[in-house]
Amino acid sequence: MLDANLTQQLKAYLVNIREPIELVASLDDGAKSRELGELLGEIAALSDKVTVVRADDDARRPSFLVRRVGTDIGVRFAGIPLGHEFTSLVLALLHVGGHPSKAAQEVIEQVKALEGQHHFETYFSLTCQNCPDVVQALNLMAVLNPGITHTAIDGGLFKDEVEARQIMAVPTVFLNGEPFGQGRMELEQIVARLDSGADKRAAEAIAKKEPFDVLVVGGGPAGAAAAIYAARKGIRVGLAAERFGGQVLDTMAIENFISVPYTEGPKLAAHLEQHVREYDVDIMNLQRAEALVPAGREGGLHEVKLANGASLKARTVILSTGARWRTMNVPGEAEYRNKGVAYCPHCDGPLFKGKRVAVIGGGNSGVEAAIDLAGIVAHVTLIEYDSQLRADAVLQRKLASLNNVKIITSALTTEVHGDGQKVTGLSYKDRNHDTMHQVELEGIFVQIGLVPNTEWLKDAVALTPRGEIEIDHRGETSQPGVFAAGDATTEPYKQIVVAMGAGSTAALSAFDYLIRLPAELSEAA
Structure with a gap:
């Protein structure tokens, strides 16, 4: 089942298992069960802390439970988690085996504090690049909190369930048997839906932040590049994004990113975030901007109002909110979204x-x-x-x-x-x-095609009839001190590499704007 390359990678990862785990299999006489049995055997052969147990105690077959020996800590896969879900399998082995997660500690504590019983089921496709994030988030939650369980189900193998539950889009998540959500969701988003006080706490924390020298709005390629270039100037930089990575997260194969012959959107988005976090950038994820109030005078503070009621202030702002899929806007489209x-x-x-x-x-x-x-x-x-x-x-x-x-x-x-x-x-x-x-x-x-995410900027900066932010060669908008980059702008070529260059240009222009402010205006801000 595993080629030589995957085998070597997996063997290197399994060294990090701290607690013994067992792979509890439920199989039948079908070809897919034989394939799964072979895969589980290959995994167990790579580590003396992994064993395979045949139980046949689950109605879904083929399936298997990754369980920490002697405990109830575990997650279940119904199907064969290869393809895009191979990483989900590796992380499940590590986390169930006691290897710590790289998730933010405050989010981990938030998961542990969740009360009640939450039984999740996620239907995924092996070709879905958005599914692994959901599967991995819910798997981690199940490991951290004894009141949470999770089963990841390959919709391609369990077609009767897919038909019965009328699932026509992945990932689709059920909680305690009822629909919970569809599409890409990050760990923080899932936790926020379960923790009713999370949004309020986030707003309170944001409201206490001091003004930034540069505030980047948007976390795609343009926003990430802008944040890095600005932070390298040694100034105070913040980044607020509805979802870090932006539309790149929805992109499958990327074959025109110079010097990288092939990559995939989620992988590139993860690298972008990792790179930004190497600098002193205040990242505020899952924050949707709703209004921009430009400074009333040169050198004044611009204000960005967020959906949770909080607001951020900055001496300069870089708008990089990207774009979204254009809809047909015809009768029936919204009604049957994710239903065909x-x-x-x-x-x-x-x-x-x-x-x-x-x-x-x-x-x-x-x-x-x-x-x-x-x-x-x-x-x-x-x-x-x-x-x-x-x-x-x-x-x-x-x-x-x-x-x-x-x-x-x-x-x-x-x-x-x-x-x-x-x-x-x-x-x-x-x-x-x-x-x-x-x-x-x-x-x-x-x-x-695409529609720029700029509705919230109406009357704040000049927009074209198509809703694109008008910018000059320096990335500056119609408002002094407000810059923009990426797919939300009049830049004609909507490409990742172009957006990164534009984000860098906007950051350098913002810094140039700041250092050229008269001293008295700079101090007043």
């Missing part, structure tokens, strides 16, 4: 195996999605508003070679149809002949 309407083909594609789906959008993202899905689903209908596809020629040639893909151009999607529980089809208008058509299908993947 999806935005991540890598994450949710396996849930539509053997079914009919549509991809909306004929750019690179749309065509790449159609190609990927064609290898999983029964049929793909690609719908493009323009008269021709806009994707690169090499992608179009690949798409044209697939016999289970239909391409419809000059088409406007007008409505998503469903039966109240899931998607059943869509309607589109033929723009050439002004006629309406309906397509019966089970899934719709929307890939029509």
